[in-house]
Amino acid sequence: DIQMTQSPSSVSASVGDRVTITCRASQYISTWLAWYQQEPGKAPKLLIYAASSLQSGVPSRFSGSGSGTEFTLTISSLQPEDFATYYCQQANSFPFTFGPGTKVDVK
Amino acid sequence: QVQLQQWGAGLLKPSETLSLTCAVSGGSFSGYYWTWIRQFPGKGLEWIGDINHSGSTDYNPSLKSRVTISVDTSTNQFSLKMTSVTAADTAVYYCACPRGGANWFDPWGQGTLVTVSS
Numbered sequence: 001d002i003q004m005t006q007s008p009s010s011v012s013a014s015v016g017d018r019v020t021i022t023c024r025a026s027q028y029i030s031t032w033l034a035w036y037q038q039e040p041g042k043a044p045k046l047l048i049y050a051a052s053s054l055q056s057g058v059p060s061r062f063s064g065s066g067s068g069t070e071f072t073l074t075i076s077s078l079q080p081e082d083f084a085t086y087y088c089q090q091a092n093s094f095p096f097t098f099g100p101g102t103k104v105d106v107k
Numbered sequence: 108q109v110q111l112q113q114w115g116a117g118l119l120k121p122s123e124t125l126s127l128t129c130a131v132s133g134g135s136f137s138g139y140y141w142t143w144i145r146q147f148p149g150k151g152l153e154w155i156g157d158i159n160h161s162g163s164t165d166y167n168p169s170l171k172s173r174v175t176i177s178v179d180t181s182t183n184q185f186s187l188k189m190t191s192v193t194a195a196d197t198a199v200y201y202c203a204c205p206r207g208g209a210n211w212f213d214p215w216g217q218g219t220l221v222t223v224s225s
Contacts, residue, residue: 034211043201044152046213055206055213087152091210095167098152 002027002090006099012107019075021102023088028068032092035064035073038101039084047086048073078104109134111216113202115187119223125189129202129216136160136183140205142212143176143187145198153198157205158185192223 003026013019023033031051036044046055048064051071061076075082083106088099115127131141140157147153156166158176166174170189178185189196200219203212 032209043215043218044212045215046206046211049207049209049211085150089152089211094165095169096154096210098154101150 001095002029002093002097004088004090004097004099006086006088006102008102009100010103010105012105013078014107015078015080017078017107019078019082019104021073021086021088021104023066023071023073023099025069025071025090025092027092029090029092031067032090033064033066033071034089034091035062036087036089037082037084038087044087049091075104109204109214111202111204111214113200113216113219115200115219115221117220117222119192119221121193121223121225122191123223125192125196125200125221126186127200127202127219127221128184128186131183131185131204134204136180140165140210141178141185142203142205142210143200144203144212144215145200146218147198155187155189155200192221194223197221197223 005024007022033051035048038044047058052064063074085101085103087101110133113129137160140159142157143155156176158164158178173190175188202216206213
């Protein structure tokens, strides 16, 4: 199985801050990577797919980059509704696997 | 757009069989691999498996011996059965729709908390 890691595991930030989350895959996955946002009590929501493509309806302050084994999710200016947990997921090969999550909370 | 509504028993005893169903509405049922994913209390996510409208399946090897995913094209529903559950299977179970011909998922069902306890 491809192992996914994320760093940091949590980040404390303020509204307006730039936040960057890193995801690493244990094997080469090209750009077969997605990012999700999960609010408490809700299902994950797809933000970014194919490493850098913005899902329809997702604000442009979210962006993704990377390829191969290292990827980043950036929130350019954190908004109150962005305090949540973020997960990466590889879609390169079975079984599809997720990172452990990064919780963005209020500083 | 596609909407997923899921249901099933939420409290099981060890060794019982988990059974969940997900109904798809608002979009095409064929052409997708309908998926089950679970999230443990510690928040980790695990892909369980998927099925297409023809009944072709993929399973996570770690669960393959206990899991069966089936499909009913007459009702646009797909189901998950997991046998011999233990406390380690306690999780929120989601059904999900893959997007864009690839295996990233949107939307997800509302989730069903399944608790395994004696």
